[in-house]
Amino acid sequence: DQALALGISDDAIRHRISREGRWQRVLPGLYATFRGELSAQDRCRAAVLYAGADAQLTGPTALRQFRVRYLPQDDGSVHVLVAHATSRQDCGFVAFTRTTRLPRPWWRDGLPWTPVARAAVETCRDMRELRAVRALMAEVVQRKLAGVRQLEHELAAGESAGSALPRRALEDVGRGCRSAPECELRDLLRTSRFLPEPLWNATVLDDDGRFVGVPDGWWPAIRLALEVNSREHHLYGDSWERTMDRQARFAAAGILVIPLFPGRIRRDGPALLREIESAYLRLQPTAGLHDPGAVTRAGPRVEPPGS
Structure with missing residues (x-):
C-alpha cells in the first residue's frame, strides 16, 4: 500500500523484486528496498x-x-x-x-x-x-x-x-527459590518424612544485628543453611569469590552451611537428603536449653513499574 501510494505501479514492484531489481519480498505485501539478510x-x-x-x-x-x-x-x-x-x-x-x-x-x-x-x-x-x-x-x-x-x-x-x-x-x-537448582532442591526436601520447609533466600543477621548473608535455604532455629554452589547459579549479582566470603561469615556467626552442587541434587538426591536430615537432627537444640538462633529478616518483594 505504501508503494502504491507513492505512485509505484504493480509492474514496477514486480521488476524491483526480480533478479535484476534491488528489492526483496519479505512477507505477503511487504518488501525490503535492499538486498541481503534482514x-x-x-x-x-x-x-x-x-x-x-x-x-x-x-x-x-x-x-x-x-x-x-x-x-x-x-x-x-x-x-x-x-x-x-x-x-x-x-x-x-x-x-x-x-x-x-x-x-x-x-x-x-x-x-x-x-x-x-x-x-x-x-x-x-x-x-x-x-x-x-x-x-x-x-x-x-x-x-x-x-x-x-x-x-x-x-x-x-x-x-x-x-x-x-x-x-x-x-x-x-x-x-523464594531463585534458580532451577533451588527448585529441584525444594522438590528433594519435600520428600523427607520430617524436614520442615526451610526459608528460601531469607536475609540472615547475626545476634548483634549485623548482616551475614542470604542462604538459599535456611532453618533459623538450628542455624543450618543450604547453599547451592555453581558459577551458573550465581551469574546474576554474585560471584564465586563473594560466595566464599559469605560462607566465611556464616562460619564466624556459628552457622553450619551445607554446600550443594546442582549435578548432585539431580544425580544423587536420596544420599544428599540423608546427609541434610542427619545434620538437621544433630543440630536440634537440647531439651530445656535456650537456642538464640539467628535473626531472619525477609526482604521486600520488588515489583518493577510498568509491567
Missing part, C-alpha cells in the same frame, strides 16, 4: 506491519530485548500477539498468538512490545521441560524484570492450556 530489527518491524493494527511483539522475541538467558532455542520465529479476531495466519517467520486480552504495550525503537510478565508466561506455555520453565521464571524474578504477583496475575487471567508447568515453577519462585 536484521532482527527488520524482521520484527516486518512482522508487526504484516500483523496489522494492535499487534505487539511477545514471547521469546520480547524477552530477547532484555537479554534473558534461559530461553528456548531460537528458531528464527518472530512471535506476535494479536487480537483473537485477526484474520491473518502464520506466515514465513511470523508466529501468531491470539488473545482476547491485549495488554498495553511498551515501545522501543518504534515497535510495540508486550510487558515482560506477559511475554514470560506466553513463552513458558510453549515449553515442555519443568527445569527450563523454572530457570526462565527464576531469572525473570531474580533480575527484577517482573514480579511474582505480576506473573501470577498473567497465569490466572490466561487460558489453562499450557499452564501446568508455569504454575508449578511460579509456586517455587513464590516461595
Whole structure:
C-alpha cells in the first residue's frame, strides 16, 4: 500500500523484486528496498506491519530485548500477539498468538512490545521441560524484570492450556527459590518424612544485628543453611569469590552451611537428603536449653513499574 501510494505501479514492484531489481519480498505485501539478510530489527518491524493494527511483539522475541538467558532455542520465529479476531495466519517467520486480552504495550525503537510478565508466561506455555520453565521464571524474578504477583496475575487471567508447568515453577519462585537448582532442591526436601520447609533466600543477621548473608535455604532455629554452589547459579549479582566470603561469615556467626552442587541434587538426591536430615537432627537444640538462633529478616518483594 505504501508503494502504491507513492505512485509505484504493480509492474514496477514486480521488476524491483526480480533478479535484476534491488528489492526483496519479505512477507505477503511487504518488501525490503535492499538486498541481503534482514536484521532482527527488520524482521520484527516486518512482522508487526504484516500483523496489522494492535499487534505487539511477545514471547521469546520480547524477552530477547532484555537479554534473558534461559530461553528456548531460537528458531528464527518472530512471535506476535494479536487480537483473537485477526484474520491473518502464520506466515514465513511470523508466529501468531491470539488473545482476547491485549495488554498495553511498551515501545522501543518504534515497535510495540508486550510487558515482560506477559511475554514470560506466553513463552513458558510453549515449553515442555519443568527445569527450563523454572530457570526462565527464576531469572525473570531474580533480575527484577517482573514480579511474582505480576506473573501470577498473567497465569490466572490466561487460558489453562499450557499452564501446568508455569504454575508449578511460579509456586517455587513464590516461595523464594531463585534458580532451577533451588527448585529441584525444594522438590528433594519435600520428600523427607520430617524436614520442615526451610526459608528460601531469607536475609540472615547475626545476634548483634549485623548482616551475614542470604542462604538459599535456611532453618533459623538450628542455624543450618543450604547453599547451592555453581558459577551458573550465581551469574546474576554474585560471584564465586563473594560466595566464599559469605560462607566465611556464616562460619564466624556459628552457622553450619551445607554446600550443594546442582549435578548432585539431580544425580544423587536420596544420599544428599540423608546427609541434610542427619545434620538437621544433630543440630536440634537440647531439651530445656535456650537456642538464640539467628535473626531472619525477609526482604521486600520488588515489583518493577510498568509491567
